[in-house]
Amino acid sequence: MPPIDRHMPFFRLLDAARQPGCPLCRLIRAHTRRQLESILYESVNDVGFRDRWRAARGYCHRHAWILAEFQDALGTAILYEDVIAFYGARLLTDGTGAKCPLCRAEAMDLDDRIAVLEQSWDDDELRAALEAGDGLCGPHVRAVLRQVRRAEVREALLRVSAARLQRLAAELRQQIDSCDYQHAPPTDERIKHAWRRAIEQLVGCRDVPPTD
Numbered sequence: 001m002p003p004i005d006r007h008m009p010f011f012r013l014l015d016a017a018r019q020p021g022c023p024l025c026r027l028i029r030a031h032t033r034r035q036l037e038s039i040l041y042e043s044v045n046d047v048g049f050r051d052r053w054r055a056a057r058g059y060c061h062r063h064a065w066i067l068a069e070f071q072d073a074l075g076t077a078i079l080y081e082d083v084i085a086f087y088g089a090r091l092l093t094d095g096t097g098a099k100c101p102l103c104r105a106e107a108m109d110l111d112d113r114i115a116v117l118e119q120s121w122d123d124d125e126l127r128a129a130l131e132a133g134d135g136l137c138g139p140h141v142r143a144v145l146r147q148v149r150r151a152e153v154r155e156a157l158l159r160v161s162a163a164r165l166q167r168l169a170a171e172l173r174q175q176i177d178s179c180d181y182q183h184a185p186p187t188d189e190r191i192k193h194a195w196r197r198a199i200e201q202l203v204g205c206r207d208v209p210p211t212d
């Protein structure tokens with residue numbers, strides 16, 4: 001096995017694996033927000049960007065609402081005025097445009113991050129962080145299983161993820177039992193929020209696209 005190249009994308013993945021939640025969801029979410037930020041600051045009046053924006057007829061539902069979270073009144077108004085002025089009532093009767101540019105960017109971003117995961121799989125520090133942390137959500141486990149060529153990576157990921165899911169079921173049971181008046185309320189934050197981790201584990205984090 002060639003030595004692992006511990007470059008910037010590797011350290012981003014390692015860092016995300018040590019934070020709560022699915023590391024791929026976390027990285028993609030942050031990347032999309034950085035992109036939106038730079039669009040709002042730099043690209044609203046950029047001709048090339050405007051052409052792509054117009055071709056897509058704006059962002060998809062999910063990305064439009066992430067854009068709204070920035071509360072950039074002027075930038076958002078300029079973008080939507082552009083598309084409404086260009087298409088007019090056609091927007092109402094024919095809503096289909098080119099694929100949402102941010103959805104496309106996210107799909108490419110995910111492929112890149114999975115490639116880093118596969119290349120860095122033999123790094124002990126990364127493996128330990130992935131095993132100890134919340135791990136990958138279901139949609140991202142499936143995306144990795146589809147994309148990764150090394151069978152040992154697929155097998156190890158599936159084994160670690162299945163064991164984690166079993167632990168989660170036990171934690172959900174603990175959380176449920178703790179609601180019983182005979183039990184002391186849980187003091188462990190992880191148990192208290194097991195229900196939320198279960199949602200993230202099964203469908204991925206909010207704002208992150210389904211990949212299946």
Ligand SMILES: [Zn+2]
Nearest residue numbers: 022025137140
């Ligand atoms: Zn995920």
Ligand SMILES: [Zn+2]
Nearest residue numbers: 060063100103
């Ligand atoms: Zn989108």
